[in-house]
Amino acid sequence: MDFIIQAAVKAVKALYQTDLNAADIGLQPTRKEFEGQITIVTFPFTKFSRKSPEQTGNDIGEFLKNEVNEISGFNVIKGFLNISLSDAYWIDQLYTEVLPDSFAEFKPNGKKVMVEYSSPNTNKPLHLGHVRNNLLGYSVAEILKAAGYAVIKSNLVNDRGIHICKSMLAWQKFGNGETPESTGEKGDHLVGKYYVLFDKEYKKQIDELKSMGQTEENAKKNAPMIKEAQEMLQKWEAGDEDVISLWKTMNLWVYDGFGKTYKALGVDFDQYYYESNTYLLGKDIVDEGLAKGVFFRKDDGSVWIDLTSDGLDEKLVLRSDGTSVYMTQDLGTAQLKYNDYHMDESIYTVGNEQDYHFKVLFLILQKMGKQWAKGLYHLSYGMVDLPSGKMKSREGTVVDADDLISEMEQTAKEQTEALGKVIDYTEDEKQELYHTIGMGALKYFLLKVDPKKRLLFDPNESVDFQGHTGPFIQYTHARIRSVLSRVEQPPSPLKGEYKTLASEERDLIFALTQFPETITLAASGYSPAIIANYVYEVAKSFNKFYHEKSILQAEDEVTKQFRLQLAAASAKVIRKSMGLLGIEVPERM
RNA sequence: GGUCCCAUAGCUCAGCUGGAUAGAGCAACAGAUUUCUAAUCUGUAGGUCUUAGGUUCGAAUCCUAAUGGGAUCACCA
Numbered sequence: 001m002d003f004i005i006q007a008a009v010k011a012v013k014a015l016y017q018t019d020l021n022a023a024d025i026g027l028q029p030t031r032k033e034f035e036g037q038i039t040i041v042t043f044p045f046t047k048f049s050r051k052s053p054e055q056t057g058n059d060i061g062e063f064l065k066n067e068v069n070e071i072s073g074f075n076v077i078k079g080f081l082n083i084s085l086s087d088a089y090w091i092d093q094l095y096t097e098v099l100p101d102s103f104a105e106f107k108p109n110g111k112k113v114m115v116e117y118s119s120p121n122t123n124k125p126l127h128l129g130h131v132r133n134n135l136l137g138y139s140v141a142e143i144l145k146a147a148g149y150a151v152i153k154s155n156l157v158n159d160r161g162i163h164i165c166k167s168m169l170a171w172q173k174f175g176n177g178e179t180p181e182s183t184g185e186k187g188d189h190l191v192g193k194y195y196v197l198f199d200k201e202y203k204k205q206i207d208e209l210k211s212m213g214q215t216e217e218n219a220k221k222n223a224p225m226i227k228e229a230q231e232m233l234q235k236w237e238a239g240d241e242d243v244i245s246l247w248k249t250m251n252l253w254v255y256d257g258f259g260k261t262y263k264a265l266g267v268d269f270d271q272y273y274y275e276s277n278t279y280l281l282g283k284d285i286v287d288e289g290l291a292k293g294v295f296f297r298k299d300d301g302s303v304w305i306d307l308t309s310d311g312l313d314e315k316l317v318l319r320s321d322g323t324s325v326y327m328t329q330d331l332g333t334a335q336l337k338y339n340d341y342h343m344d345e346s347i348y349t350v351g352n353e354q355d356y357h358f359k360v361l362f363l364i365l366q367k368m369g370k371q372w373a374k375g376l377y378h379l380s381y382g383m384v385d386l387p388s389g390k391m392k393s394r395e396g397t398v399v400d401a402d403d404l405i406s407e408m409e410q411t412a413k414e415q416t417e418a419l420g421k422v423i424d425y426t427e428d429e430k431q432e433l434y435h436t437i438g439m440g441a442l443k444y445f446l447l448k449v450d451p452k453k454r455l456l457f458d459p460n461e462s463v464d465f466q467g468h469t470g471p472f473i474q475y476t477h478a479r480i481r482s483v484l485s486r487v488e489q490p491p492s493p494l495k496g497e498y499k500t501l502a503s504e505e506r507d508l509i510f511a512l513t514q515f516p517e518t519i520t521l522a523a524s525g526y527s528p529a530i531i532a533n534y535v536y537e538v539a540k541s542f543n544k545f546y547h548e549k550s551i552l553q554a555e556d557e558v559t560k561q562f563r564l565q566l567a568a569a570s571a572k573v574i575r576k577s578m579g580l581l582g583i584e585v586p587e588r589m
Numbered sequence: 590g591g592u593c594c595c596a597u598a599g600c601u602c603a604g605c606u607g608g609a610u611a612g613a614g615c616a617a618c619a620g621a622u623u624u625c626u627a628a629u630c631u632g633u634a635g636g637u638c639u640u641a642g643g644u645u646c647g648a649a650u651c652c653u654a655a656u657g658g659g660a661u662c663a664c665c666a
Contacts, residue, residue, distance in 0.1 A: 023606085031610095033610085034609080039608095041608055043646065043647070044608095047646095078608095079609080079647090080609060158666070161665090163666080275666090302664060312592080313662065316663085316664055318664085319664040320664060321664080325663090326665070352659090352660065352661095353659095354661085354666095355593060356593075357666095380594085382594085382595080382659085382660095419628065421626080421628085437628090445601095448601095448603090449601085449602065450602085453594095453602090454594090454595075454658095454659070456601080464615065466615080466629090467613085467615060468602080468613065468614040468615080469615095469628085472629085474628085475626080475628045478626075478628095482625075482626060483625050483626090529603085533602090533603060533613090543629060543630070546629080546630090547621095547631085550624070552625045553625070589628075
């Protein structure tokens with residue numbers, strides 16, 4: 001729409017002898033109840049036009065109509081100049097912009113960005129909260145890729161620490177040598193089972209100690225279970241062979257399980273980092289910070305940074321015994337990532353409960369003069385809550401990712417069968433379709449919401465398949481493919497022969513042309529929700545068109561070919577948009 | 590207590606850098622299928638945009654404060 005802005009700048013200059021920047025012209029889509037597609041708000045111009053908003057709008061409208069031949073007409077309502085572009089313009093847009101393969105394909109922008117997401121703990125299976133994280137990270141990575149970035153998807157696996165020792169210890173004590181093979185249980189679930197078991201036993205011991213007169217605080221410290229787990233962690237850090245060997249074995253079980261879940265979710269990674277390799281990093285940075293005077297050492301030997309002048313607190317960056325804390329590791333890992341890739345931006349997909357941590361992390365790196373620190377971004381998202389409140393792994397009040405996925409597939413199956421669809425599919429084809437639809441419903445449900453908002457998930461209320469949902473959009477795609485499959489040859493252009501658009505056609509073309517700037521917007525805001533809401537608009541526009549106008553039974557061949565092209569373009573935009581959300585679209589459903 | 594985030598229809602959410610009578614979906618009600626897939630389409634009903642000030646020609650949007658909800662402020666990660 002640049003040409004309209006340019007022309008408007010020219011109009012203002014010619015009519016009112018005033019120089020404006022392109023940014024001063026506020027273009028917006030015309031509201032549905034008015035004639036036209038593009039609206040210029042003329043209130044701001046009255047200052048120098050010294051005329052009423054209506055008169056100003058009329059003046060500019062008249063000028064534009066004479067100046068720009070794509071403009072076929074205009075009307076003015078109060079301070080709003082509604083511009084109609086000619087059908088020839090919109091038809092040309094379809095053929096020369098939307099239909100070519102290059103549509104919405106961005107040239108590489110020369111920038112490299114790392115998107116870290118997932119970053120699981122290896123002591124328990126993934127739950128719904130992780131699902132949101134994974135889908136969000138994956139989608140943002142795909143959107144950035146589409147916008148021209150070179151993207152590295154990374155996963156920082158939290159594979160060490162007290163939590164995994166808890167699972168290991170419980171397995172040693174109560175496991176009787178169980179393995180995923182011997183039980184048939186998915187590895188991550190098996191390990192998670194012992195994590196829960198640890199907590200159960202631990203609580204029992206706490207209660208015992210309390211009944212013997214200890215305070216809650218002391219009981220938590222003194223319970224044998226926790227002491228053993230801590231000993232185990234020390235052994236791990238000391239490189240004890242047996243502990244390391246058990247640790248490796250159980251982590252492999254977990255990775256095997258995660259691999260299956262990742263595959264079902266359709267996410268992938270280019271680079272894995274493991275905390276067992278990175279947890280000692282960061283001490284160099286602490287030294288560097290001390291040398292630069294950014295950090296200071298207290299009498300007990302601990303190292304801190306004073307952020308009070310930034311409205312924050314003092315923050316510990318190294319323990320008095322010289323060991324690392326979370327912050328130390330993250331400082332080191334940030335440097336490691338940068339050394340590995342020299343990326344321009346680095347995104348951390350982590351829940352908003354860690355807002356403070358990342359604020360501090362980024363601030364420290366900036367204070368240390370790391371020029372790459374300005375490219376760090378915390379993609380913070382809201383928690384997924386249940387009607388009962390927060391999900392807690394230890395208490396078993398979680399919506400398990402694998403369970404959820406199979407429930408979604410099951411629901412997709414029931415819906416499909418109830419509607420009597422695809423009865424001629426083979427079992428394998430059906431399974432694949434149910435997975436596609438079920439995941440489409442789940443992914444869309446999670447991604448259509450602004451990431452920073454918290455999300456309420458009611459397990460008793462199934463995710464919708466109708467209305468503003470993934471399956472609705474998938475269905476629209478399947479519909480189009482069905483129509484296209486009925487013509488023998490690919491639609492031919494017949495450019496220039498179709499002259500007059502129906503309003504449904506014009507609206508649909510307009511929606512399609514918005515795709516590139518929607519990608520830009522979503523990329524700059526790191527928001528899959530923008531894509532999700534956009535593709536819904538496209539699907540709605542198509543369905544309306546489909547309902548009002550017959551494609552295959554069009555009045556004449558020219559119209560039919562044009563509509564086939566329009567349908568094909570719609571299918572393409574839907575498929576690509578959904579791809580950015582990590583959602584597949586079926587040929588039939 | 591300090592800091593940060595959120596608040597829009599009964600429910601779930603849109604509303605881009607301030608612009609027209611605040612929009613969708615679900616749920617409710619009424620319709621549409623001899624015609625390309627009814628997981629669709631059309632219509633009805635549903636709102637003091639939490640509240641109070643302020644900036645502005647103009648505020649759901651920006652600023653301040655209050656209220657309610659959430660998070661965080663560990664020598665945990």
